Amino acid sequence: MTQGKAPSNEQIKKDLKRDADNVAKKAEEKSEELAGKSKQESERLQKQGKEFLNDASEKGNELYEEAKKEFNHLENEGKDLFSKLYGFLNEKAQCASQQFSKFSTQLSKNTKDLSNRLYLELQNPVVLTQLVVIAGGAAAAYQGYLERHRIRSENNVVLGLHASIITGLVLVDGFLFNKYYPKYDPKTTTFYKKQQGLE
Numbered sequence: 001m002t003q004g005k006a007p008s009n010e011q012i013k014k015d016l017k018r019d020a021d022n023v024a025k026k027a028e029e030k031s032e033e034l035a036g037k038s039k040q041e042s043e044r045l046q047k048q049g050k051e052f053l054n055d056a057s058e059k060g061n062e063l064y065e066e067a068k069k070e071f072n073h074l075e076n077e078g079k080d081l082f083s084k085l086y087g088f089l090n091e092k093a094q095c096a097s098q099q100f101s102k103f104s105t106q107l108s109k110n111t112k113d114l115s116n117r118l119y120l121e122l123q124n125p126v127v128l129t130q131l132v133v134i135a136g137g138a139a140a141a142y143q144g145y146l147e148r149h150r151i152r153s154e155n156n157v158v159l160g161l162h163a164s165i166i167t168g169l170v171l172v173d174g175f176l177f178n179k180y181y182p183k184y185d186p187k188t189t190t191f192y193k194k195q196q197g198l199e
Contacts, residue, residue: 027128035119042115049108053101060097064090126181133173 007015071086121127182188 023132027132030131031122031128034122038115038118042112045111046108049104049111053104056097056100056104060093063093067093120186123186124181124184126177126184130173130177137169 067086067090
């Protein structure tokens, strides 16, 4: 088996640049995919909320009409007790219908707010980079798990080295995220504030 010549610094730089471009492209594609999914999910939940509200309204109207017919029948017979019972039931049915309406409206609003927040956060390049780092960390952890038989060692220096590298990477990642997230946060930009009517 012959061994090839070690790659030059220029070749390594080209390979790293190509890999970085590929990672950025994949992150952008994932961002667009997630934004599309969140919009679709928001629309689906809004549609479900409207259907639920319409069904509840129809059921309430049916109950109202049925109770109204019963009331007319009992009124003709002159039974005051049943008319009071009908009034009580009608009041409670309307109250329940209003509660269902409020619940479905709030659910729809919360879902829309969540999807808008997710879409807004995915516009921050620091968040996208964090997603790539997390994906890379998960892949590295999985690879480490697969190669654990080669990593096992009685030498504490090897184990300490692995632990310190992992700890250092986590600390650097946390530091960089805390430092750059506010700088690129779209909620603090002038354009976003003008769009939301905050300025």
